[in-house]
Amino acid sequence: MRPLKIAEGIYDVGVKDWNIRDFHGYSTYMGTTYNSFLIVDDDKVVLIDTVKEPFTHQFMENIRKVIDPKKIDLIISNHAEMDHSGALPRVLHLIGEETPVYCSKMGEKALSAHFNDKKINLHVVKPGTEMKLGKRTLSFIETRMLHWPDSMFTYLKEDGILFSSDAFGQHYASHENFDDEMGEGLFEHAKKYFANILLPFAPRVEKLLESIESMGLPLNMICPDHGILWRKNPEMILERYASWARQETKEKVIIVYDTMWNSTEKMARKIVDGARSTGVEVIPMSVRNWHRSDIMTELMDSRALVLGSPTLNNGIFPTLCDVLAYMKGLKPQGKLGAAFGSYGWSGEAVKLLNKEFDTMGFERIDDGLRTLYVPDSEALQACYDYGVRIGEAVKAKS
Numbered sequence: 001m002r003p004l005k006i007a008e009g010i011y012d013v014g015v016k017d018w019n020i021r022d023f024h025g026y027s028t029y030m031g032t033t034y035n036s037f038l039i040v041d042d043d044k045v046v047l048i049d050t051v052k053e054p055f056t057h058q059f060m061e062n063i064r065k066v067i068d069p070k071k072i073d074l075i076i077s078n079h080a081e082m083d084h085s086g087a088l089p090r091v092l093h094l095i096g097e098e099t100p101v102y103c104s105k106m107g108e109k110a111l112s113a114h115f116n117d118k119k120i121n122l123h124v125v126k127p128g129t130e131m132k133l134g135k136r137t138l139s140f141i142e143t144r145m146l147h148w149p150d151s152m153f154t155y156l157k158e159d160g161i162l163f164s165s166d167a168f169g170q171h172y173a174s175h176e177n178f179d180d181e182m183g184e185g186l187f188e189h190a191k192k193y194f195a196n197i198l199l200p201f202a203p204r205v206e207k208l209l210e211s212i213e214s215m216g217l218p219l220n221m222i223c224p225d226h227g228i229l230w231r232k233n234p235e236m237i238l239e240r241y242a243s244w245a246r247q248e249t250k251e252k253v254i255i256v257y258d259t260m261w262n263s264t265e266k267m268a269r270k271i272v273d274g275a276r277s278t279g280v281e282v283i284p285m286s287v288r289n290w291h292r293s294d295i296m297t298e299l300m301d302s303r304a305l306v307l308g309s310p311t312l313n314n315g316i317f318p319t320l321c322d323v324l325a326y327m328k329g330l331k332p333q334g335k336l337g338a339a340f341g342s343y344g345w346s347g348e349a350v351k352l353l354n355k356e357f358d359t360m361g362f363e364r365i366d367d368g369l370r371t372l373y374v375p376d377s378e379a380l381q382a383c384y385d386y387g388v389r390i391g392e393a394v395k396a397k398s
């Protein structure tokens with residue numbers, strides 16, 4: 001139900017996008033929400049972020065259920081990306097073109113470049129600036145590159161609410177609105193979001209968490225721009241973020257592969273059996289059936305990445321190249337790597353996969369395992385043994 005009252009005079013007037021599955025190329029999400037927050041105080045009415053453009057009508061209806069939109073005195077843009085700013089021009093048109101929009105220094109640049117055919121009354125807020133609304137006070141925290149240069153947080157002092165933009169969000173639409181209405185599954189959505197959006201900025205996340213702690217801000221609620229709001233114990237998501245940012249791993253291996261004539265798949269199955277026999281968790285992931293965004297989510301707490309590819313035209317199979325291009329951009333750190341694959345004559349794929357591990361800074365278990373065409377019983381035993389070796393290496397690496 002929107003608008004959603006989250007505290008006295010504070011509402012989530014955003015919208016739920018139930019049907020979206022592919023979010024900037026990261027498929028298999030379960031919908032999302034574009035949260036936007038309306039604060040009605042004695043002197044000022046403030047809107048924090050807007051929604052994706054096609055939802056503008058529904059968004060305005062939500063606002064109207066609380067207040068006449070023309071009473072909005074100012075808008076804060078925590079993040080210029082279109083899912084939070086797309087509705088901005090139409091909102092301004094409806095409530096008054098002169099309405100001030102407050103944003104970070106980089107936000108000014110990004111919003112101007114997004115809406116280059118429109119004159120928006122932009123005002124830059126410096127980090128730490130306070131803005132009095134009547135009974136309440138807002139302040140602004142710079143969170144550059146989490147995950148865009150313009151990103152910032154807005155903090156509502158008296159209520160202890162952190163409006164955290166994309167951080168701590170999840171691409172997940174549900175009838176539930178708050179963390180206490182959901183179980184552990186909520187963290188899986190948050191983990192997927194982190195793995196696919198925030199992982200490249202993990203060192204910055206660590207620093208941000210430290211600085212939030214040092215500021216000693218009371219945090220009664222964390223309200224991201226996507227998904228469920230954290231009100232029961234916001235500390236929990238901060239703790240998870242700390243662990244994900246440190247890229248902590250467990251005794252887990254993912255085996256990511258593709259195959260044309262099933263030889264590499266036969267090898268994969270034996271490697272899975274061998275690795276499992278050592279007691280480590282093993283997840284086989286055929287790239288035909290697992291989306292790269294799910295592979296990244298599973299990789300995040302895995303200690304080893306095992307890649308399997310047949311040789312095709314002296315190279316790696318293209319589906320694996322897709323995953324690797326995506327993975328490299330997200331900068332996972334501190335993993336073990338192992339490669340395998342079937343080949344017919346030249347067999348370059350394993351060597352090239354090893355190069356990819358070197359580029360990513362992964363520690364290679366060895367030079368990998370190749371099989372000529374279809375693996376016989378001896379080759380399959382070698383695959384099983386290779387799996388055992390991988391499992392032992394995972395257990396040996398803390």
Ligand SMILES: Cc1cc2nc3c(=O)[nH]c(=O)nc-3n(C[C@H](O)[C@H](O)[C@H](O)COP(=O)(O)O)c2cc1C
Binds near residue numbers: 263346347
């Ligand atoms: C179109 C095509 C191109 C291939 N190119 C190479 C190649 O350049 N070098 C090589 O060693 N094998 C090459 N192969 C042979 C495959 O690597 C071999 O058939 C392998 O066993 C396939 O493994 P899979 O069953 O896991 O797909 C090629 C196969 C096909 C179908």
